[in-house]
Amino acid sequence: MKSIKKKEIKKDKKFENKHIGLAKSKVVATGKVEMPLIDRYNTSYIGEIYFGTPAQKIRALFDTGSANCWVFSETAKKELPARTKAHRKFYSYNPAKSSTAGKPNDSSRCRIGFGSGWLKGLFTTDTVTLGNPSTPSKDIIVKNFTFGKVYQ
Numbered sequence: 001m002k003s004i005k006k007k008e009i010k011k012d013k014k015f016e017n018k019h020i021g022l023a024k025s026k027v028v029a030t031g032k033v034e035m036p037l038i039d040r041y042n043t044s045y046i047g048e049i050y051f052g053t054p055a056q057k058i059r060a061l062f063d064t065g066s067a068n069c070w071v072f073s074e075t076a077k078k079e080l081p082a083r084t085k086a087h088r089k090f091y092s093y094n095p096a097k098s099s100t101a102g103k104p105n106d107s108s109r110c111r112i113g114f115g116s117g118w119l120k121g122l123f124t125t126d127t128v129t130l131g132n133p134s135t136p137s138k139d140i141i142v143k144n145f146t147f148g149k150v151y152q
Helices: 013-023 073-080 082-087
Strands: 038-040 044-051 056-063 070-072 106-113 117-130 140-150
Touching: 013 070
Parallel strands: 070 140
Antiparallel strands: 038 044, 044 056, 044 117, 106 117, 117 140
């Protein structure tokens, strides 16, 4: 096996600077928020979080191996086969229904592969609520949270 010399490895600083900043969000909170999670054989956890104002419920996969939060959009939901839609309830994010939705960053369009398949999306911002929006005193609310919106 050929060893790689350090000088042969090139970092794309332009790419890193553009995308690393997108994944940074500062969360400062005190207290405790209870969020029930569905344990799928100790390999994944599913729970509900809320995006936008007013809050839109999203069923999320809490992936500790991913650097970004990805949210299913209305566009992606429309592209699902009818058979898939008939067997499951899909919650999706619609920025047009949120008064706090940021403008999507068109220069952040990307295609990312996971073990279960590929997604296409772009990054945007909105308010995210952890907890239950009907009890705001017990929630963690993050304004201008950066996340990936899946469109395909």
